[in-house]
Amino acid sequence: MFEQQAGTFAVDLFHRTKDGATELAGGALSTANGFFDQIDKGWRQTKDDLENAQYPEWLQRLLAKEESGGTGGSNGGGQGPEEPKKSGAGTAAAGASTAAAFGYSQEDDDNKEAEKIARDEQMMMLTKKMIEIRGLLQTVGQSDSLTLPSIVVIGSQSSGKSSVLEAIVGHEFLPKGHNMVTRRPIELTLVNTPEAHAEYGEFPALGLGKVTDFTQIQKTLTDLNLAVPVSDCVSDDPIQLRIYSPNVPDLSLIDLPGYIQVVGRDQPPELKEKISQLCEKYIRAPNVILAISAADVDLANSTALRASRRMDPRGERTIGVITKMDLVDAERGASLLSDKKYALRLGYVGVVCRVPANAGGSKLFTRGNGNITSAIAKNENAYFSSHPEFSPESHLDVGTKNLKKKLMHVLEQTMASSLKTTSEAIQRELAEATYEYKVQYNERPLSAESYLAESLDAFKHSFRGFTDQFGRQQVRELLKHELDQQVLNLLAQRYWNRPLEDLSVPLPETDPLTSLAKADPEGEDEIWKIKLDSSSASLTKLGVGRLATSVVANALHAHIDRLIANSRFAAHPFARQAITDASTSILKDLSYDIADELEICIKPYKYRIEVEDNEWTKGRENVTSVLKDELKVCEVAVKQLEDQVGGRKKVKDVMSFIDRVRSGQVVLEGDGVGGAGGFSSALLAKGREAVFLRDRVDVLKLRLLAVKSKQCATKKNKYHCPEVFLDAVADKLTTTADLFLDAELLSKFYYIFPRELDARLGRGLSQEEIDRFAKEDPKIKRHLDVVRRKELLEHVLKEMEGLRQLEQREKRVMSRRQGRGGEAREKGGWSLF
Numbered sequence: 156m157f158e159q160q161a162g163t164f165a166v167d168l169f170h171r172t173k174d175g176a177t178e179l180a181g182g183a184l185s186t187a188n189g190f191f192d193q194i195d196k197g198w199r200q201t202k203d204d205l206e207n208a209q210y211p212e213w214l215q216r217l218l219a220k221e222e223s224g225g226t227g228g229s230n231g232g233g234q235g236p237e238e239p240k241k242s243g244a245g246t247a248a249a250g251a252s253t254a255a256a257f258g259y260s261q262e263d264d265d266n267k268e269a270e271k272i273a274r275d276e277q278m279m280m281l282t283k284k285m286i287e288i289r290g291l292l293q294t295v296g297q298s299d300s301l302t303l304p305s306i307v308v309i310g311s312q313s314s315g316k317s318s319v320l321e322a323i324v325g326h327e328f329l330p331k332g333h334n335m336v337t338r339r340p341i342e343l344t345l346v347n348t349p350e351a352h353a354e355y356g357e358f359p360a361l362g363l364g365k366v367t368d369f370t371q372i373q374k375t376l377t378d379l380n381l382a383v384p385v386s387d388c389v390s391d392d393p394i395q396l397r398i399y400s401p402n403v404p405d406l407s408l409i410d411l412p413g414y415i416q417v418v419g420r421d422q423p424p425e426l427k428e429k430i431s432q433l434c435e436k437y438i439r440a441p442n443v444i445l446a447i448s449a450a451d452v453d454l455a456n457s458t459a460l461r462a463s464r465r466m467d468p469r470g471e472r473t474i475g476v477i478t479k480m481d482l483v484d485a486e487r488g489a490s491l492l493s494d495k496k497y498a499l500r501l502g503y504v505g506v507v508c509r510v511p512a513n514a515g516g517s518k519l520f521t522r523g524n525g526n527i528t529s530a531i532a533k534n535e536n537a538y539f540s541s542h543p544e545f546s547p548e549s550h551l552d553v554g555t556k557n558l559k560k561k562l563m564h565v566l567e568q569t570m571a572s573s574l575k576t577t578s579e580a581i582q583r584e585l586a587e588a589t590y591e592y593k594v595q596y597n598e599r600p601l602s603a604e605s606y607l608a609e610s611l612d613a614f615k616h617s618f619r620g621f622t623d624q625f626g627r628q629q630v631r632e633l634l635k636h637e638l639d640q641q642v643l644n645l646l647a648q649r650y651w652n653r654p655l656e657d658l659s660v661p662l663p664e665t666d667p668l669t670s671l672a673k674a675d676p677e678g679e680d681e682i683w684k685i686k687l688d689s690s691s692a693s694l695t696k697l698g699v700g701r702l703a704t705s706v707v708a709n710a711l712h713a714h715i716d717r718l719i720a721n722s723r724f725a726a727h728p729f730a731r732q733a734i735t736d737a738s739t740s741i742l743k744d745l746s747y748d749i750a751d752e753l754e755i756c757i758k759p760y761k762y763r764i765e766v767e768d769n770e771w772t773k774g775r776e777n778v779t780s781v782l783k784d785e786l787k788v789c790e791v792a793v794k795q796l797e798d799q800v801g802g803r804k805k806v807k808d809v810m811s812f813i814d815r816v817r818s819g820q821v822v823l824e825g826d827g828v829g830g831a832g833g834f835s836s837a838l839l840a841k842g843r844e845a846v847f848l849r850d851r852v853d854v855l856k857l858r859l860l861a862v863k864s865k866q867c868a869t870k871k872n873k874y875h876c877p878e879v880f881l882d883a884v885a886d887k888l889t890t891t892a893d894l895f896l897d898a899e900l901l902s903k904f905y906y907i908f909p910r911e912l913d914a915r916l917g918r919g920l921s922q923e924e925i926d927r928f929a930k931e932d933p934k935i936k937r938h939l940d941v942v943r944r945k946e947l948l949e950h951v952l953k954e955m956e957g958l959r960q961l962e963q964r965e966k967r968v969m970s971r972r973q974g975r976g977g978e979a980r981e982k983g984g985w986s987l988f
């Protein structure tokens with residue numbers, strides 16, 4: 156009776172789908188809007204398959220007959236035994252593969268009524284659709300009211316639970332072992348792919364892609380289970396696994412840890428209770444309970460049936476599966492299937508799910524990665540047909556093939572009857588999401604892509620602003636400042652410094668600068684000429700090409716970092732890294748050649764430098780301000796040092812001690828390490844610094860006076876005024892470098908960088924990366940979640956609305972038939988709303 160209802164429903168649905176295509180345009184079956192792409196490509200594929208489904212011609216003929224008052228779908232008589240006419244390779248293949256999902260073999264096909272297969276096929280379409288909606292709801296959230304029912308598999312350990320599931324899937328894929336290895340529920344979605352040959356699994360949460368090797372699936376499941384700490388016993392966080400195959404029916408199953416009778420020594424004592432609680436949570440209505448019990452164990456002792464009786468006392472949503480039928484004699488097996496003590500409305504199915512060792516050739520082949528469906532079917536056939544107790548006249552349900560069909564029928568019905576409450580729950584959720592969207596986000600639309608695109612545009616815009624402000628002038632200032640420092644270093648090394656490292660040796664000379672003003676470069680003493688020439692050569696040969704290029708590249712890096720910090724990307728580590736990588740790699744590529752080329756440009760200065768009068772004047776002005784700045788820096792350092800040491804007086808004392816040592820008035824005993832003259836070594840070190848700074852301040856003041864003096868007003872006296880001359884040289888180098896770097900480094904970088912950003916953050920990102928990027932910002936994540944939730948709920952409602960329209964059409968068809976007094980479908984047929 157039950158099967159008949161489900162079957163008729165499916166056939167009628169076919170009519171509605173076929174005839175109602177126009178009526179439904181924009182409805183559930185034609186809502187292709189790219190939405191699934193965003194949610195899950197797998198589901199999109201499912202949806203496309205469903206929408207593009209072609210119906211075999213024989214099926215259409217059958218239905219046409221039914222429509223014109225034929226015998227109807229349930230009793231057959233339509234197509235008859237002749238070979239169905241094929242309407243195309245694809246559709247024929249679809250029919251055949253779908254039959255495979257039920258476990259029909261080719262020989263079976265010859266014997267089966269065509270319309271029966273058609274009905275099953277059509278029913279698969281509907282279940283597929285509802286499973287698809289269930290999958291969508293799963294992505295919305297874990298709220299209990301927002302879900303469509305599933306089939307929950309329970310059984311005690313060794314009851315044969317894994318074997319049943321594997322027989323349904325046709326592969327060994329569940330974790331095995333002596334220890335309890337199932338510690339998390341496995342939400343198993345079977346997706347029938349009629350036109351595909353490949354069978355594979357997917358773990359949507361892991362992003363592993365298609366896993367075609369079922370031993371790999373088994374290993375992944377084992378790892379995921381073992382990741383639950385033993386102390387936690389079990390976890391209610393489900394593992395999601397989808398299996399795509401032409402040989403599986405569309406089903407949604409949840410495998411739970413097996414009930415244990417006795418807690419093992421190495422297992423926590425609360426394990427038994429925790430498993431019971433977990434199972435209890437899942438076997439609540441409206442889920443269907445698949446209660447597995449072994450035939451060789453008294454049914455009264457079946458933990459699965461006892462649990463089911465607690466949650467489903469009237470036995471309305473429990474399917475009893477009796478495994479290991481081969482282990483008891485046929486008479487006892489038959490009596491178990493017609494058990495009256497705990498009568499189940501959906502009945503009992505007897506199975507023999509163990510893969511026979513010698514089936515399908517070698518044991519190795521059938522076990523492992525091969526498909527075990529036909530081996531099990533043959534084995535069951537052989538067993539059940541050899542016992543008259545299980546003959547068709549007994550009306551007992553036996554065999555995995557029948558179990559699969561029953562599961563589909565039951566799931567279809569249960570899902571259909573849950574659609575109304577689920578739909579109401581969705582409407583409530585949608586109202587909440589819509590409200591939040593309006594109040595919190597002012598109905599501002601947002602997608603991960605649009606957020607990325609806007610962020611990238613804004614960043615490129617700020618980068619353009621920066622390029623307007625950072626040009627040749629800014630490069631020039633940077634470089635000149637850098638070379639000013641180099642000039643100061645050279646002056647210090649070659650003119651100003653007095654040895655201070657070794658306190659034990661008195662100063663060999665008085666002040667090296669005292670003779671500078673009186674030096675006669677034309678005379679015998681060429682020291683000042685040599686000093687200036689070598690200083691100038693040091694400056695031109697210090698590697699200006701590399702130095703200038705890296706100074707500008709570093710400045711660009713720093714500016715990019717600042718732009719990132721002030722942009723939306725600041726909250727996105729991934730994007731920040733991508734932008735930094737882009738600028739690093741471009742600047743690295745450019746710098747290498749540019750540094751060499753710039754070095755070639757400044758080559759002439761390495762041999763001869765002519766300074767013009769105006770350049771001299773400019774150099775004199777500039778170096779005056781450089782020396783003044785340096786003077787300020789030294790004075791500030793002196794102040795800091797005094798603060799550190801504990802006052803000016805203390806510094807003065809230690810300085811005067813050092814001065815006396817340097818002038819030879821005091822002779823140090825030892826090397827001064829460990830302190831001297833009543834001062835600690837640390838204080839002596841600070842004192843040396845203070846003496847250095849004091850001397851430097853004196854020198855700077857002296858040289859400032861010299862530079863301002865008449866003597867330094869003219870380039871003729873360049874040997875007396877090395878500061879001015881070296882500044883003029885630095886200026887020439889800067890002018891060449893800034894021109895070159897502006898043309899080569901800046902303009903090229905400004906051109907390439909935005910394009911590289913497009914490549915790395917625009918086109919180059921996958922959908923997952925874009926989503927991950929957008930969700931890095933918690934505010935955006937919340938906004939996106941609301942938008943997505945709202946869109947998803949709207950989409951699901953639309954899908955359901957489509958099913959509702961089908962139902963209304965169904966009612967119309969029924970009342971027409973009843974009006975005609977014709978043979979109407981059974982009363983109490985399915986009702987969705």
Ligand SMILES: Nc1nc2c(ncn2[C@@H]2O[C@H](COP(=O)(O)OP(=O)(O)OP(=O)(O)O)[C@@H](O)[C@H]2O)c(=O)[nH]1
Binds near residue numbers: 507
């Ligand atoms: N003879 C026979 N043995 C079976 C049948 N089904 C399962 N078995 C054997 O029973 C044992 C337990 O089967 P499983 O499928 O692993 O049972 P389970 O309930 O999943 O057990 P756990 O993994 O321990 O929870 C295995 O050795 C199977 O080969 C059957 O129909 N007939």
